[in-house]
Amino acid sequence: MAYFTHILLHNIIPLSIMIAVGVLLQRLFKLDIRTLSKLNFYLFSPAVMFKMLYESNLSFGIMMQVLLFFAIFFGLLFLLMEVVVRVRRYEPGMRSAMRNSVIFYNSANYAIPLNQLVFVGDPFTLSIQIIVMMMQSLLPNTYGVYSVNAHKRDMRATVRTMLTMPVIYVIPLAFLMRGFDVPVPQPIYDPINQISNAFVATALLTLGVQLGNMKWALKLSDVLLSNVLRLFVGPALGFAVVLLLGIEGMMAKALVLSCAVPTSLSSVLLAVEFDSEAEFASQAVFSSTVLSIFSVTTVIYLLQYVG
Incomplete structure (x- = not known):
């Protein structure tokens, strides 16, 4: 019950308030959502x-172990989604939106506080979550961009779009500067810090603006299918991969928990930026975040049987 209350008070309610503010602002002022999505992709997320x-x-x-787990988990989840979208016979746009709503999950502003709550600020489990977060930031800016554009543009145009995503350059730059102990001058680091602090608020406001602009006319079955695959099948598959690789202890628990979080805001940002089923993407993010109160609490309880 304590986990349920904490997730509700420290994750769901604050997220919902920010989303509601975005909805209100959209209804009052009719904001330009394309501008908001560009700020998220090209400024806040890289920072x-x-x-x-x-x-x-x-x-x-640790990085190699986590990357091996992530590669297998992502590959299996991708194959599962290929079966699902083909059985459901979705159109190309909806196919990529459904796929992205399951394979891209909220590994940053939801999963990191959750990790610190469940494992009481353990730096080892936090480092595991940061690696997952890195991959979940890189993939939407590469494969994600490709998936929402593949049916609309030729390959060269899609690749050119992918190469404009700052995150694919920021990740190796951060590793190189940290590895060689290259300091960031304070006049540069202060703006980076301030911009990064605005990421969560801006992303949630963008989701709220999109929700405030929707007609809510999609089939509920598609949204519920996305939620079930993300919140229940995802962690079950993560547990299977942990068993397959023989990972035990705190690493196993942290990896399974990392698979249990709701759909990422990046799926909405991709859908808005490239005009690909933005209404479905927004509904999937919002509903999975609310339903995660129950699903994540269940996964936390079951972690005692992991590893």
Whole structure:
């Protein structure tokens, strides 16, 4: 019950308030959502990624183990979604939106506080979550951009779009600067820090603006299917991969928990930026965040049987 209350008070209610503010602002002022999405992709997301990787203390061994887990987990989840979207016979736009709503999950502003709550601020489990967050930031800016554009543009145009995403350059830059102990001058680091602090608020406001602009006319079955796959099948598959690789202890628990969080805001940002089923994406994020109160609490309880 304590986990349920904490998740409700410290995750769901604050997120919901920020989303509601976005809805209200959209109804009052009719904001330009494309501008908001560009701010998220080209400014706030790269800043928060650089800051977290530059300040982290990741060991090479842990990174390799987590990356192996993530590669297998992501591959299996992707194959599962290919079966689902083909069985459901979705159109190309809806196919990528459904896929992205399940394979991209909120590994930053939801999963990191959750990790610190469940594991009582353990730096080892936090380092595991940061690696997952890095991959979940890189993939939407590469594969995610490709998936929402593949049916609308030729390959060269899609690749050119992917190469404009700052995150794909920020990640190796942060690792190189941290690895070689290159200091960031304070006049540069202060703006990076301030911009990164605005990431969560701006992303949630963007979701609220999109929700405030919707007609809510999609089939509920599609949204519920996305929620079930993300919140229940996701962590179950993560547990299977942990067993497959023989991972035990705190690492196993942290990896399973990392798979249990709701749909990422990046799926909405992609859908808005590239005009690809934005209404479905927004509904999937909002509903999975609310339902995660129950699903994540269940996963936390079951962690005692992991590892």
